[in-house]
Amino acid sequence: MTNTQPEHASGMPCRAVRISEHVYWVGAIDWALRDFHGYATQRGSTYNAYLILGEKPTLIDGVKAPFTGEVLSRIACVIDPAQIEVIISNHAEMDHSGALPALIAATHPSAVYASAMGARALKDHRLVDDGITVVKDGETLALGNLHVTCYETRMLHWPDSMFT
DSSP: OOOOOOBOTTSSBOOOEEOSSSEEEOOEEETTOOEETTEEOTTOEEEOOEEEOSSSOEEEOOOOGGGHHHHHHHHHHHSOGGGOOEEEOSOOSHHHHTTHHHHHHHHOOSEEEEOHHHHHHHHHTTSOSSOEEEOOTTEEEEOSSOEEEEEEOTTTSSTTOEEO
C-alpha cells in the first residue's frame, strides 16, 4: 500500500500526515527545541494537532503560537481551513493552545470544546474570552457521520488534561 500525499495549492508536496481514512496529523515540528519539560530533545519536538475529516471537519488541539502558519499550511494541504467547524482543546498549555486565537480567527468554528478546567485555563491564559463549550467526562460529540468521546485525565499532566 502506498501512502500518497495530496499536493498543496502551491504545487509543493503536502506535509500533512494521513493517519487513517478520516484523520491527519497537521501539527508542527520545532527543530530548535532542546529542553521540553525537563527532558533533553536533541532533535527537537512536535506539537501535535489532528484534523478529523467528517461531515463536520474538526481540529483537535493547536500548536505553539509561532507555528500557527505551519499548522494552517498543513491543514490547507487537505482542506480549506475555513471548512473547520469544530475545534477541541485537550490542554491549555501554550504548546497545545498558543495558536488557538489565530486558529479560531482563521476557521470561525461553530463550536470550541474543552473540559471545565480547560475552559477556565484558556481564559486564565487569555487565549479566549468566552465561547468555549464545556464537555463533560465521557461525553460523545457528533461530528456528523463520525463521533468522538472526550475523557478528562486530570493530573495525568495538568488539571485540565483531556483525551479525545
